[in-house]
Amino acid sequence: MTATPPDTDFSPDELRDRMVDHIADAGHQLPAAIEHALRTVPRHLFVPDATLHDAYANRSITIKPGEPGGRPASCISVPTVVAMMLGQLDARPGHRVLEIGAGTGYNAALLADIIGDTGHVTTIDIHPDVTTHARLALDATGYDQVHVVTGDGALGHQDRAPYDRIIVTVGPWDLPPAWLNQLAPGGRLVVPLHWRGQARSVAFVKQDNGVLRATDSQLCGFIPMLGDGQDGERKARIADDVDLHFDPDQPIDPETLHGILTQPATTVWSGASVVPMESTDLIWPRLTGVEPGTCRFAATQAAVEARLCAPAFTYSSPALVQGDSLAYLTLRRPAPDATERRFELGATGHGPAGEHLAERLCAGIRAWDHDRTAQPVITAYPAGTPDKDLTDGQIIDKRFVRLVVSA
Template sequence: MTNATSTRPEDLRENMIIHIRAAGHLHSTRIEQAFRSVPRHRFVPAASTEEAYQNRAITIKPGKDRPASCISVPTVVAMMLDQLNPQPGDHILEIGAGTGYNAALLATLVGDTGSVTTVDIHPDVTDHARRTLTDTGFEQVQVVTADGALGHAGNAPYDKIIVTVGPWDLPPAWFDQLSVGGTLVVPLHWRGQARSVAFTRHDTHLRADNSRLCGFIPMIGIVPTGERTGTITDNVALYWDTDQNIDPHALRGVFTEPATTVWSNVHVVANEPFDHIWLWLTATEPGTCRLDAEDDAIEAGLCTPAFAYRTPTLVDGDSLAYLTTPRRAEQPGPNGERHYELGATGHGPAAAHLAQRIIDQIHRFDRDRSAQPLITAYPADTADTKQSTGTAIHKSHTHLIMIP
């Protein structure tokens, strides 16, 4: 049995694996063994051994407002490796070298017949990754200093590409350098959310039926950024995309309007995720965006979002509605557990109508809580989007089609 109080790296690594498994992210014995064999603490030498195995990110390069580079949370690393499913012999491109730890896991999984190329825009980050990879016996990983949006044509085509920074768009190089039938796992931003999407490359497009909520450092470089933000009242802002017709000025007085809250009669237990509601909204509602409310605004009673800084919201002209703080049910659930009812709160002339539209997607979520819409990504210059049905999300290099 693992000693929970031990400070031996091997014991701490086992405890980390137990935590990852409990979070539901270790479905592969091969990936679990890779976590067991790669010494995470040696990729973050400035941190203590105990810190290295905690379920949190560790910064290796600070930035102005947020870290410029870090080692990702272990559960997120495992989640994305599960989506990527690296196999022996695979040739893999990683965008975002970080500490080199993820590249070491990938190299372990692809074996001697495969290859790993990792790219980062920061020379000091690639220096760190190259040093740690060499020190831990993974000198076969090729570390490249370049803008990740360009990929690395020298080793293309790749069987799989994994992106460990958060882009708003999909650069053409990633599509061009990925083999047909290959997998691209990328924490893509749209409609105010970020989700790790597992795309499969087809002749003319990418397609995914698997995405998971996540958060990553935004990508810098030549990849375009198309998210916009605007303040609608003190300590409350909206985030939306450039292809959306959202005017924050039209909403300046929206919280002076009476609130209308509609309840769904759909319940979740404590800590049960319900992020698929946001995903369904992006597939059905063109006005889906993100509400960012500071604690002061919530404490003042201006709004009651489900999550302070990241709550899905619908905007239509001078009205909005958002997923509201779930209310605790008076009676316990079937197994005696606490459970909470989901609802939506609206403000403005169309408050009730917008709140009900969120309720509709809560009911859709409740019919099959594991279901997701199909996501298809076309290069922006293709004509195939004209043939597609579904909700279109237009980016600079890519058109996403969300099919409920």
């Protein structure tokens, strides 16, 4: 049997083709224009300090470190996420596109390839050294037509508005008014938005009445956006090595929940199960459409090993909070002699209403299990829109917009 040669034996073109083949094998449908761009733009030239292997691996690469011990300030995104968001954006030849978060310039180059000579791409970033890097890389690779701007992405770039498409490659908590105002009617905004402790890439379409509506969102994770109104998520420690992440419009009092995990636990099982690597990611956004107390339960491995808690996903599991009680997603491992490795999903509750919350979380799991591909509808209205003018669903009030999520 012949061993597979190491990546050093492949040319950049061959590695790029392997990267695109991996994206397709991961289940991402690639329209012809996006596939052409991914197979054409030399990703390695946008990250010159990385090895060829790393440049074409399915991983992000930091180009600007953040604070010591913190997240990077800027990076090039994972190729599968890049392809997924480009698919959501659906940019066409001739479109005017605004990118918030220039990064290395690679995504702007892909967009320029997709929209062709009749379109125009503007990319903006708050860090001057990042835009300098992007400008040099775009010029060196033949994408000098891309307009690179140093500035606050929350303000967009009015000079070239309106835009047919806006794509955000940093993680905002809110939607600044400039993005809505600079997006053309019928235009698309793809943004990795944070709400109720989670982050999802949401594909909004601007309606005739000016509101944004989305029927598609995908799991993702991005560097948090800097700037006015973007520090909305709250974090509170409720036990050693255990935190809750929630929004300021939720009536969650961390002091009431401190030590809650030492109270007796009640676990309820949903009857729904998954095999290893099977996605459960749509449980969370659908919960936000029916449960106002949805938030994120985050524990360290030390907390799990101390038997303080047993969340399904240690760092990030959906939870429900009501007053002095909470319940979080958990799972039951198969018996050692089981013929199939299936994990049953359930919820563990603590506090006076813990069992009730666990039952409600399981109801959400069962609704997801009935149709595991169903997406919630997410609508964004300008802040100040009266309740009577909102669609039915759970209202999530941010500074600039009122989100309504309907499961």
